[in-house]
Amino acid sequence: MRAATGLWRWRHNPLRRTTDLVEAWVALVAALLLCLGVPAAGWAAGVSANASLQRSVRLQQQERVPTVAQVVRPADTAGEADRDGELGAEQRLRPAVVANWTAPDGSARTGTVTTTRNHAHAGDVFPLWTDRAGRAVTPPMHPDTARAHALIAGLTVALLAAFLVEGLRRLVVHRLTQRRYARLDRAWAQAGPDWGRTGTGS
Structure with a gap:
């Protein structure tokens, strides 16, 4: 995971652009979500699935002889x-x-x-x-089988959440990169006609 690679853009320097700061914020939020949000989502999904499956186990044990x-x-x-x-x-x-x-x-x-x-x-x-x-x-x-299914469900949700966070981060970074290139193209179009002629008196 390369979500934290943009954190260096927090440094104050004259070359820092607004998009650099936005990318740093995105990297920080993504890192927090991966460290805290993703495990919490997987744990919540696993607990919920286990509770539901254990109810089914108890119901089956009552109804089956x-x-x-x-x-x-x-x-x-x-x-x-x-x-x-x-x-x-x-x-x-x-x-x-x-x-x-x-x-x-x-x-x-x-x-x-x-x-x-x-x-x-x-x-x-x-x-x-x-x-x-x-x-x-x-x-x-069996209750152990239900717990195993709940564990798999929790891990699956955590994995999907991690892919979602990383996918959104990459999408935002891609959009920011496109904006940088667009601004560079506009700046180059403005400076291009005078390129190499500075100080020639033309």
Whole structure:
């Protein structure tokens, strides 16, 4: 980061231009934002994301119940997998089986679910999570997983904020440089016709 390269323009000297002073202020503000604002934005985003995810974790733990399912037979096709629950595409790629399990209300349920076993045979048992209605669902998110997602969210926000600050600084410096060149062109246009003829009496 080169945000502080213009701070030398704070020095008082006859060659300092207004744009030099503006660039120094921009560099100082950018440095402060990168040192203070960016970490604060990342921390706030991470805390907010963690609070939201932890609420989801608690809600999932309240609404989802662990049970044990027993394999009846392998499913005919992977397309028999339950698409109405929360089983995502990744779970549907796992082996699908027809299984029996007990719902939270004590009723017996039979349906097509996925299992982490590579090979499932009739009579095999495996852990299964259901909702309060007895439908098969994915396991609840672990609190540590939620914290990891929140950390990634905070770091992402901090990184994006840093890019934004640096991008704005570069844009302002670019505009200031264009103004300097424009003023130099105007000054050169005024002095150009007399160049080299000073003191010749012409």
